[in-house]
Amino acid sequence: MPISVIIPVFNGEKTIKETIYSILNQTFQDIEVIISDDGSTDSTLEVVRNISDSRIKILSYPNAGVSASRNRGIYEAKGEYISFIDADDLWTPDKLELQWQALENNSQAAVAYSWTDYISESGQFIKSGRRIKANGDVFSKLLVINFLENGSNPLIRKEALEKVGSFDESLSSSEDIDLWLKLSIDYEFVCIEKPQIFYRTSMNSLSSNLKNMEATSLKVIKRAFRYPKAHNLQHLKKQTISNFYKYLTFKAIESIPETGRNMTTMYFLWNYFKNKPADIMDKKLMLIIAVKFLFPKISQRVIQFKKTAFT
Structure with missing residues (x-):
């Protein structure tokens, strides 16, 4: 199986259905969808179980944070490539196909990333993200600015993840850029010059x-x-x-x-x-x-x- 998509979720009943369908409706169909529930106390699991698709696999554990939730998914993943998406974000239908093709065409690269647009809680367009093109050895550029912008972006070769290690569970935030930096030390990146991630912003941050x-x-x-x-x-x-x-x-x-x-x-x-x-x-x-x-x-x-x- 070429691609495993991991969705870490905690109390995502309002948005996870839309997120799952943005994956199931990808033009690239050879996927498994691993929903890693992090001890949700709302109806998240009920919503997920009502979606009938043999590609969906549900994991449910006590709450331990997003890094642990993603890592549990990595451990269960069968795909040659792995991608992550938060339970309130969305992808364009061609996201996985274009990223997969880019990595297939660039054997020296282990990470493919796209550009991001930002949407509101109701799904309305807010603004464009950074349009930074970086290919090859990107370590110095990634050191200065996180041009991947979020954890719902890259497609990664599983063998590269196995070499550099998983998400640092001691970090309560910034665990994604921490991992992208570790990957960029040894592996090249390739850019898809197209906005393919819709990152949902919340006004409830404190x-x-x-x-x-x-x-x-x-x-x-x-x-x-x-x-x-x-x-x-x-x-x-x-x-x-x-x-x-x-x-x-x-x-x-x-x-x-x-x-x-x-x-x-x-x-x-x-x-x-x-x-x-x-x-x-x-x-x-x-x-x-x-x-x-x-x-x-x-x-x-x-x-x-x-x-x-x-x-």
């Missing part, structure tokens, strides 16, 4: 989750720069940290309720400025964006003043 993400991701960054392959890339470390804090700044603006947004966002923005290489225009842009979202009344007054002063 600042405490972002602070946890900050601590865990900085741990992953420090670990990555200790790899022997990063020995001559230490000059990129500040840029990596700056890019990460830029991401956190926008994440805070988008997801934290207004009452707790300002202090958290300003903290992330300050760390972005502190680590950002000398790029004045980018700093100005970030500051304008922060003022617009953090102090909307002030920014509206400035805009209104400009309109009246120059007319």
Whole structure:
């Protein structure tokens, strides 16, 4: 069997059916779908069991986190290739076929990835993700920015996963980029220049989750720069940290309720400025964006003043 698709899920009753059908309806049909339930307490298992397809395999364990849930799926996988998708994300119908073909045509590559678009909780398009093309040895580029963007993206040769190891279950976040970096040390990547992942964003994130993400991701960054392959890339470390804090700044603006947004966002923005290489225009842009979202009344007054002063 060429491809095993692993869906880690915890209380995904609202979205998992749509996610499963986006896999079952792939143009590439030689697949198994492993649903790794992580101790759901809602009707997730009932929803899944009502989908009749011989390619579906259901695992159910006590809650242990997304990394453990994915790892359980890897252990049971029979495919030559493995892909992961979160229980609220979607794929275009040709996602697996194009990624599989890319790896079949590039024997030196072990990871195929595509581009991502972001959708709302109701499935509406929000924005395009990064459109970064990186082929071959991508370690230095991946060190600076996570251009795969999410854990629902790549198709990976199982033998490569078996060599580098599975997801680090001690990490409460950033476990996906941690694994992508380990893969990029020894293996080449190939890019499908097409948005094929629809990543569902939630407005329910809390600042405490972002602070946890900050601590865990900085741990992953420090670990990555200790790899022997990063020995001559230490000059990129500040840029990596700056890019990460830029991401956190926008994440805070988008997801934290207004009452707790300002202090958290300003903290992330300050760390972005502190680590950002000398790029004045980018700093100005970030500051304008922060003022617009953090102090909307002030920014509206400035805009209104400009309109009246120059007319």
